[in-house]
Amino acid sequence: EVQLVESGGGVVRPGGSLRLSCAASGFTFDDYGMSWVRQVPGKGLEWVSGINWNGGDIGYADSVKGRFTISRDNAKHSLYLQMNNLRAEDTALYYCARSITSVVVTAFGDWGQGTLVTVSS
């Protein structure tokens, strides 16, 4: 069974940093691309960033480019999102999502339950 478990969310002040983690199990991690997708409670879905199977191809939403960094450790079956210079508009539930293929640009076949990030003074 595929499992994606996010952690690292919390309350942070504007301008602060957080590092999200996603622990993956139940599949061959380095066969798949991975992404972070966020959702403000009660609102729609926004893709944040994605990474291909070996980290050689990475993409970001314009809203986070230059502030967020995605990475993965295939040996640890883990995905990460380093979030710097956080803004109030980054407040959302952050989902870890597994691509249906090895690339960044694809559908997401499996999702975690999300970790909540709140940016507030």
Added chain:
Amino acid sequence: DIQMTQSPSSVSASVGDRVTITCRASQDIRTWLDWYQQKAGRAPRLLIYAASSLQSGVPSRFSGSGSGTDFTLTINSLQPEDFATYYCQQAHSVPLTFGGGTKIDIK
């Protein structure tokens, strides 16, 4: 960036109804279009990928069609568990983008 526009934003329907949701892309995305279902408090669930391919485990009453800029998700014979919000997503190019969602509620 490719903009995805869904319509309607909400629809009231009854069990047994046929429901159609449309999604329009701001440019040609061929068939790089996916559909998700999301229930309150839950993560999204992939229903359809590549415009018309049914994800494993998804009931056959769900179907997708379209290419280029115009796409549809059809739910035949709506079931009680289908009342949820549905999103389209383009998988043509970065940044990946979602439609605004269509909520199906009980009439």
